[in-house]
Amino acid sequence: MRFIGAVLIALLWIGLTSLKTEAFQYEGDKGKLSLTGYLEGKAVYAFDGDTPEENPSVELGLELKASSASWLSTKIFLQAVDDGKVINPKNKALFNQFDRIYQDKNPYVNINEAYLDIYTGKVDFRLGVQKFAWGRLDEINPTDNLNTMDLTEGGTNDEIERKIGVPSLKINMYSDLANVELGWVPVYVPYRLPQPDERWFPKVLKPPEIIKTDTLVGDIPVNTIYQDIDLPPDTVGNSEMGVRVSKYIGGWDISCSYFTGYDTLPLMDAPVDLTVKLLNPLALDYQINAQVTMVPEIHRMDVFGFDFTTTMSSFTIRGEYAYFKNKYYNQKLDPVLEQLVTKARQDEIYKDFIVKYLASGGRDNVQVYHIDPHIPIQEDSMKYGLGLDYIHGDTSVSIQCIQEFIPNYDEDKPVYFNKNGVDTMLTFLFKQFFLQNTMEFNMRAAYDIEFQDVIIKPSLKYNFTDNLQGTIGVLFISSKYNDSLLGQFDDNDEIFAKLRCAF
Amino acid sequence: MKCTCYGYAIIVFFALSLTYSIPAQSADMTAYQIVKKSEDLLDQAKDSKADMLMILVNNKGQKRERTLNAFVKRYGNNKSKSIVFFSSPTDVKGTSFLVWTNEKKEDKQWLYLPALQRVRQISPSGKGESFMGTELTFFDMGSQDIDDYTYNLIKDETVKGELCYVIEATPKKVEFYSKVILWIRKENFIPSKADFYDTKGQYQKQGIFENVKNIKGINTPTHIEMHNVQNGRATMIELSNILYDSGLKEDIFTERYMTRGN
Secondary structure (H helix, E strand, C coil): CHHHHHHHHHHHHHHHHCCCCCCEEEEECCEEEEEEEEEEEEEEEECCCCCCCCCCEEEEEEEEEEEEECCEEEEEEEEEEECCCCCCCCCCCCECCCCCCECCCCCEEEEEEEEEEEECCCEEEEEEEECCCCCCCCCCCCCCCCCCEECCCCCCCCHHHHECCEEEEEEEEECCCCEEEEEEECCCCCCEECCCCCCCCCHHHCCCCEECCCCCCCCEEEEEEECCCCCCCCCHHHCEEEEEEEEEECCEEEEEEEEEEECCCCCEECCEEEEEEEEECCCCEEEEEEEEEEEECCCEEEEEEEEEEEEECCEEEEEEEEEEECCEEEECHHHHHHHHCCHHHHHHHHHHHHHHHHHCCCCCCEEEEEECCCCEEECCEEEEEEEEEEEECCEEEEEEEEEEECCCCCCCCCECCCECCEEEEEEEEEEEEECCCCEEEEEEEEEECCCCEEEEEEEEEEECCCCEEEEEEEEEEECCCCCCCCHHHCCCCEEEEEEEEEC | CHHHHCCHHHHHHHHHHCCCCCCCCCCCCCHHHHHHHHHHCCCCCCEEEEEEEEEEECCCCCEEEEEEEEEEEEEECCEEEEEEEEEECCCCCCCEEEEEECCCCCCEEEEEECCCCEEEEECCCCCCCECCCCCCEHHHHCCCCHHHEEEEEEEEEEECCEEEEEEEEEECCCCCCCEEEEEEECCCCCEEEEEEECCCCCEEEEEEEEEEEEECCEEEEEEEEEEECCCCCEEEEEEEEEEECCCCCHHHHCHHHHHHCC
């Protein structure tokens, strides 16, 4: 059924693109105006039929650029999407919202970027919804924190697609001494997640369906509620700010940066309401149910960064380092929840229950105990990486090694995506053009050493014309663990096909 | 993407570098002197800019188009800076490529891809490789030392009604071509065509330089073709809106303009 939809879309496009498509462009004495865009369809075939399905998607992108003087220009990039990943949307809003984690809507319009540029002698201003791009590594940039991430595709899509444009002000100052970039995000825009029943919802944010106990109560059933974010008040103190100083010295592009703001990725507490029901007062027979509320948390952090690029012989060398002060990590949920219902803890609850039960004269035979386990814990850390690129004609190869290190890692409080304070990711990119750049083979892969996670994403892109492009690829994910960064999507192997008509 | 963008900047230099020739009193000139005369005039214009349309034709006759705007600034002693901005097709629109050339050092190159929104320094690619699917190699487009070749004036020949010197250029060290035959117009010293032979001595491709226009006193061929007879492909380049010595600002050749666009 999914492929039938894809074929229909393909036929429609072939019909459409047999017409020569042209962008609208105007250039006159008083300025320039251009309207370009694309229509893209995507179909996914999941290898595992038990995973949540993804229907064919269609996306219309429109980009308007205008400049009325040499010092003034604007860009508006909108995407109208019929998103096949969203299965059961409940939100009727048309536009993606800047204050929500769970957008839960389809179809929708996304403001990818919309800003005004003002150029003066040595200073440029950009005001509006925009994306910053700091750092030198590919895909993973520890110094790049002004934009949060759209994780509705599990982070498997390209970096620029993951990044959420945020309403902000950017000031670039140029001088012979150095170039300085200032970014100010007055109101925090949260990351985005799919709904829990969708294909790319992170398994690590799903509490277990039961909490195992070693007591007579047996397994405790868990019901989970996902709460959207409560944003901090709109004050200057709650805004985010970053500064980056860059300089080219003797063949080296180097930058130092500082960021103060919130994490770009999800942090969630999981307060638990244990409902204790006395089934048989004489036998003191209890029933316990747990309701976990996944509550998004945000914490301020400071990031001190450094990055560089240079070339040596035929190689480009890139490096990036960031020190995170006051960063928070999500503790692993299962052990924390199990700690909440140990025998000793249950005994405390039963004792308290009986006291209240007796005090109420036997009326309060159902009581609720609220427990806040404080899942996010604060750990200063650092993340750094080195990349090497080699280009020869139509071939390019890029490898990277990126490591996260938590110096004061608490082994009694294990966090996700890190083993004993270390997580090391190797990435690999191979690109080859064929037939006068008409065809492109692209192979992306990553391997996490500590968790033995593997992701491989080969794809083949063919340009039927300058305006019509088809891509087919495979996404393969494997891991020993089901709660590692990639392992949580271990079942999501798929084939994908895209057709894109640009105009 | 990045590997194929290399050379766009230089092609302008290449195309224009063939143009700074003036009529000469050439009665008894040697082959070396004829070629040297063009070489000596290369740095006449301090800066230049042009719009380019590149048409790639495959062996089935199917065509693909690329348009770009190119800017070059020269500083003497073979130092130069060049930048190109891609205008079409849409998947490369907004891409820019910056090259700083210094005779004594390796070229420095930066690439800006709108899809990544990052400027990245990249290493020079293999000189014998094609760029962007064209029939021109990086070697074709780069500036070459005249003393790396020996020259032999073979004969005079008329090409499309224009009398030309026919000169055989043989590299002292064979790297990419075993020889190049040049047809240089007697009237203005602008090449009319060039035949390239591969390292095995086989005829590989032919360059054609036509539609010569006088722009600000400089004769400029505005239509360039490269036909690869071995694979049946061709590349056509049309130059337009050419401007010399317009006083290009230094900051055009910086990261700021790479991201901002022309």
